[in-house]
Amino acid sequence: MxxxxxxxxxxxxxxxxxxxxxxxxxxxxxxxxxxxxxxxxxxTPIELFLAAIGGCTAADVDTATSRHAEPTDFSVAVTGDKISDELGNRLINLTVAFTVAFPDGDGADRARTILPRAAKTSHDRLCTVSRTVENGTPVTVTIRLPNGVVKQR
Incomplete structure (x- = not known):
């Protein structure tokens, strides 16, 4: 580290x-x-969470593709379903959907070719946000009181 x-x-x-x-x-x-x-x-906090997932992978994909051609359209829609069950409130069915277009030309052809690989690499290895979610990283809550610190989990 x-x-x-x-x-x-x-x-x-x-x-x-x-x-x-x-x-x-x-x-x-x-x-x-x-x-x-x-x-x-x-x-809302959920919208920020979805934006973090989309923003992280969008940055990875943009870095890989825009070095070859500037996109004419680039957006990422991130969705999920909020549920409440025996595990508590959470999102399921998280989906990241890219809409990307490039102009004509050799560089743009290269960008279009690497787009799927860039999205896969971001998902599988690079995007810290979605990797943290998928790996199920525990969150520790600490409460600081005037007379000491109480840790909760």
Whole structure:
């Protein structure tokens, strides 16, 4: 493991049902649920999760294909079904669907040829987000109280 392997964000409550996540570079994103006043709180946590899966694999595929040709269309739709069962609330049937088009030309032909392999490589090896989900990485919850630390799992 490299010395700088940790990734982190800080999530702060900004109001009832609303939060802001800020990374170490100072970038932030607002999210939450619809507030009691009916105001939209931005993305929901599930939508951010789906965006993370799509964004991770999109970045991998874009890096591999755009060096050959600039796409004329590039989007990734990520879907899943939210269920609640004996395992608790979760998403099933996660699907990542690419829509990518390139102009005519040799470079574009090469990009089209490597597109399926790039998507497979991202899914099987490169995308940290989907690899973490598929490998079932445990999450540890720690609660910091004024009088000490309590760990929960």
């Amino acid at each position: 490299s010395e700088n392997s940790e990734r982190s964000v800080v999530v702060e409550r900004t109001g009832k049902g609303t939060f802001v996540a800020t990374n170490g570079r100072g970038e932030s994103v607002r999210f939450g649920t619809v507030t009691d006043a009916g105001q939209d709180a931005g993305f």
